Amino acid sequence: MSNVPLVDLLAGHAEVAAEVEEGFARVLATGAFIKGPDVGAFEQEFAVFSGVAHCIGVANGTDALELMLRADEMPAGAGVLMPANTFVASAEAVVRAGGRPVFADVDDEYLLLDPAAAASAAGGSDVWGLLPVHLNGQLAPMAALAAAAEEHGLRLFEDAAQCQGATQVGRGAGSWGRAAGTSFYPGKNLGAYGDAGAVLTDDAGLDAAIRELGDHGSSRKYVHDRLGFNSRLDTLQAVVLRAKLRRLADWNTARRAAAARYDALLADVDGVRLPRTAPGNEHVWHLYAVRVPMRDAVLAELNAAGIGAGVHYPVPVHLQPAFLELGHAPGDFPVAERAASEILTLPLFPQITEEQQVRVAEALAKALRSVS
Numbered sequence: 001m002s003n004v005p006l007v008d009l010l011a012g013h014a015e016v017a018a019e020v021e022e023g024f025a026r027v028l029a030t031g032a033f034i035k036g037p038d039v040g041a042f043e044q045e046f047a048v049f050s051g052v053a054h055c056i057g058v059a060n061g062t063d064a065l066e067l068m069l070r071a072d073e074m075p076a077g078a079g080v081l082m083p084a085n086t087f088v089a090s091a092e093a094v095v096r097a098g099g100r101p102v103f104a105d106v107d108d109e110y111l112l113l114d115p116a117a118a119a120s121a122a123g124g125s126d127v128w129g130l131l132p133v134h135l136n137g138q139l140a141p142m143a144a145l146a147a148a149a150e151e152h153g154l155r156l157f158e159d160a161a162q163c164q165g166a167t168q169v170g171r172g173a174g175s176w177g178r179a180a181g182t183s184f185y186p187g188k189n190l191g192a193y194g195d196a197g198a199v200l201t202d203d204a205g206l207d208a209a210i211r212e213l214g215d216h217g218s219s220r221k222y223v224h225d226r227l228g229f230n231s232r233l234d235t236l237q238a239v240v241l242r243a244k245l246r247r248l249a250d251w252n253t254a255r256r257a258a259a260a261r262y263d264a265l266l267a268d269v270d271g272v273r274l275p276r277t278a279p280g281n282e283h284v285w286h287l288y289a290v291r292v293p294m295r296d297a298v299l300a301e302l303n304a305a306g307i308g309a310g311v312h313y314p315v316p317v318h319l320q321p322a323f324l325e326l327g328h329a330p331g332d333f334p335v336a337e338r339a340a341s342e343i344l345t346l347p348l349f350p351q352i353t354e355e356q357q358v359r360v361a362e363a364l365a366k367a368l369r370s371v372s
């Protein structure tokens with residue numbers, strides 16, 4: 001029996017191959033590898049898709065978050081509040097922009113930033129920004145978080161890297177804060193063929209500042225008004241993203257169907273806790289993460305059976321060696337820490353078949369019986 005991969009990028013490519021090849025040929029014929037017309041076209045299309053006025057293509061999602069904070073003139077040493085259970089890049093971007101990550105715990109049901117925990121951390125000194133992370137494909141509770149930001153005078157941003165196409169009460173990921181960073185890393189719901197990312201914003205001033213920062217601090221050729229970076233979206237990646245964006249809504253629908261099928265297949269399996277969709281959210285299932293006891297043993301059994309299960313993420317950010325100087329210890333964010341030892345990501349991608357999902361579910365049930 002063949003293995004079931006965690007994600008199957010080639011199955012996605014097969015659906016867009018003809019368009020991508022035709023688009024690549026067009027770019028190769030013109031030589032417009034940087035700032036070609038496909039970049040501006042993609043930016044406009046993704047802004048419309050996301051329900052915002054401006055999209056700025058950049059080199060990757062981490063740069064998107066960093067440039068967004070720099071463009072908004074985050075003061076040196078400013079605190080930016082975020083959940084403890086996120087990909088390291090959320091915190092890394094804050095430090096690289098000259099700020100300091102301030103962590104708060106998540107709720108136990110959805111593992112999203114808990115507005116009450118955020119509000120109590122927001123009172124700390126020098127907390128300037130709030131950066132909810134739309135984990136695994138659903139939005140953090142934005143109305144409550146926006147209210148907390150307002151009450152404490154914090155600027156609201158979004159890490160929308162895992163959430164392309166998701167909505168909450170009908171409003172899209174990336175359209176709630178002053179700006180949002182997103183990533184087109186190949187495995188994301190909208191994935192490029194290499195690194196790529198974007199900032200979304202309704203603010204024309206931020207749009208201009210991010211474009212300038214990402215292009216060597218220049219808005220006019222050979223005039224460099226400030227020290228900048230080289231962080232642009234390549235034309236070839238824009239070709240891929242345009243072709244995939246046309247299918248994203250259908251692919252997200254396929255992900256929801258696959259998640260519903262796992263829900264049904266696993267409903268009666270003892271010991272497994274299924275992921276749930278928070279009220280008001282339209283989930284896009286970037287990851288389908290269950291919680292199980294004896295996670296590492298279960299993961300090893302699944303991998304041995306050819307199931308490409310994974311863990312996102314086994315060590316919460318506040319306990320990563322890179323952030324030791326923030327002075328956190330185990331026990332600081334108990335919900336995120338317990339989740340890190342229990343979560344298990346099952347294979348899910350738009351083209352996954354029922355047969356593959358049945359195999360995953362059977363292997364998981366078997367692994368759980370053998371460890372209990």
Ligand SMILES: *Cc1c(COP(=O)(O)O)cnc(C)c1O
Nearest residue numbers: 060061062087089090161183185
């Ligand atoms: C992928 C991801 C990023 C960073 O994206 P890169 O493009 O890899 O730099 C940031 N935050 C979250 C939550 C992510 O999942």
